Amino acid sequence: xxxxxxxxxxxxxxxxxxxxxxxxxxxxxxxxxxxxxxxxxxxxxxxxxxxxxxxxxxxxxxxxxxxxxxxxxxxxxxxxxxxxxxxxxxxxxxxxxxxxxxxxxxxxxxxxxxxxxx
Numbered sequence: 191x192x193x194x195x196x197x198x199x200x201x202x203x204x205x206x207x208x209x210x211x212x213x214x215x216x217x218x219x220x221x222x223x224x225x226x227x228x229x230x231x232x233x234x235x236x237x238x239x240x241x242x243x244x245x246x247x248x249x250x251x252x253x254x255x256x257x258x259x260x261x262x263x264x265x266x267x268x269x270x271x272x273x274x275x276x277x278x279x280x281x282x283x284x285x286x287x288x289x290x291x292x293x294x295x296x297x298x299x300x301x302x303x304x305x306x307x308x
Contacts (some may be wrong), residue, residue: 229253252299258294263288
């Protein structure tokens with residue numbers, strides 16, 4: 191029987207597993223590494239730009255949305271690869287849809303940055 195943790199122990203382990211997931215994504219996914227580098231380059235730009243606080247939050251939030259979407263897409267891909275490495279129509283469709291979600295988040299980030307900074 192699995193004992194569920196509660197209180198501070200649950201928060202500690204949840205944080206541990208979250209960082210473990212970030213490390214796994216960073217080590218295994220080139221796209222995630224590229225998006226992290228982009229975040230690290232553009233975050234200072236968001237703070238140095240002459241924009242309102244709300245605009246600054248939008249600039250940073252869209253970058254984080256890209257990372258979140260990439261993490262979810264990576265999780266879908268890893269699960270699909272675990273289920274089957276064979277070419278399968280539905281698995282291919284699931285991976286394509288995850289990729290489309292990342293693409294839309296990138297469009298959102300690009301549109302937001304261009305709209306605010308232009």
